[in-house]
Amino acid sequence: MKAIRMPGFGAAPVLEELPDPQPRPGRTIVRMAAATVGHIDRTVWSGAFLQHPPLPYIPGVEAAGTVVASERHAPGQRVWVRGSGLGTTEDGTWCELIDAPDEALGLLPDGLDMALGAAFFSPCTSAWVALHEIAKLQAGERVLVTGATGAVGSMTVQLAREAGAIVLGRMEEAQQQPVDLLVDTVGGPVLEAALPCVAPGGRAVLVGYTAGNTLPLNIAHFLQRDVALLPLNMFRREAAGRAAVPALLARLADGRLTLEVKRFALGEAARALEWITQRGHRGRAVLVP
Template sequence: MKAWRVHETGEPREAMRLEEVPDPVPGPGEVLVRVRAANVNFPDALLCRGQYQIRPEPPFTPGVEMCGQILELGPGVTGLQPGARVIAPVTPPRGAFAELVVVPAATVLPAPDALDDAEAAALHIGYQTGWFGLHRRAALSAGETLLVHAASGGVGSAAVQLGKAAGATVIGVVGGKEKAAVAAELGCDIVVDRRSEDFVAVVKEATGGRGADVVYDPVGGDAYTRSTKCVAFEGRIVVVGFTSGTIPTPALNHALVKNYSILGLHWGLYNTHDPAAIHHCHEQLTRLAAESRIKPLVTERLPLAEAAAAVQRVADGTTTGRLVVSPA
């Protein structure tokens, strides 16, 4: 089969190589899946650079989530059928940027009927992260104000849709006119172009000086620091990631004086500590998709041969929505 592999870490366009490798064989408790679509995530770039929290030994294949069709069940697997259309996270060294992949049967979920392969591939990590961040960690309520950074990106766009589905007023922060248009189409009530506007002033004006009840921050750096200036009394800042490349140092005295919470969200830990919650979340997301209240924004559908270029573009921050590659 064909698979992208990283032999030496570096920038994705240089580190990733498309190679012929042996077909994988499912072991006990595993399933073999033919990849129909693989979503490109920022962690794929971090894996290539050797900067992700998981650092597999080379050679490894990037690609951390996919939609595919079950081909074969490993020993001891029950409750699944060959031919079923499924989604699953994928943990390198085995990655989704390949024609075939083996994944633990316990991590496989049914692909929502309301979504096509590319949309389903983009549902899992980003929307689960958004759902856990907004509902489990921040307890977002209808009528509250949600501030979403990088609102037109893959992670941010999921949070925008989930925030609207929860009945929140959503303020999206983006960089540039093209991204502002995308955020507006996603349903943001207010869009702030950080290149020409001060989102702190906009949030305060929109909320009568009260501030945002929940801040969803996959960016870090200055986005986090300035968010502390417009978070409401008893507000919650959900720290999702650091695409800016800068990990902020919270001023805990400021959190004390203003009475807000700083919440970390590492979605992957739920697979270990509360896998039942993953299944519950998927049921909620499937329902929302069936009701047309959420739908992953897939802006480009690319052949497998363009995976390295796609990962590089996501790393460079030049994309909106989701880029999805397909071996077919």
């Protein structure tokens, strides 16, 4: 099979020919149709993630495809693949044949584009958990979303509107009339500038840090504003995210939710890793065989 391997942290990805994985108990072999390239992949690749697979390794934490061999899943079944250490503690999804733990698979509805099946989990479940599990969003609340053109931001906007919230995509509007909830997907100076837009007693859910991972905090001002800072940790809230998956996939399948994807050939992994860092890029990157 063809696979992308990282020979070292920060090193250029290499397209190689590797032996096909063989069936074994507790594992499912999936023929990859699309594999996501995300910021977590960049973090692992940089060596900055808390865990990492032994070098060299196959990156990728998410994918979609069809079952080839499994004791639990029927051959030919359309599935999405994520978690259970893929791409973080063991080889991941950037390969033609994925060797995945059985529990990493979920069923993919017929008719849903495989690229969406690979890309949906992180942005859709992050947005859902941020709004409904952490922020406890109520209809009629005013919500400011930073990074609203990105994958998570766009999904947050769509789900918040579906829930009856008044969603603002521009900070200038929130500066005129403070919001009840800030969902920040970019961090850094953007988060610093957005926090004063939250009304006293409001909440701010911290989702991402692509613009920077530090926040200068004037404690006296922070206490006076009385805003709750609520971090989103999807590793800890994985179960809540997975519980929401069937409803989210149904919305994607019938068009109630939309998610942009940009396709790259498997050998273009380096270009995909660069593309997701570009300011203003829309949607998610996926590798296709």
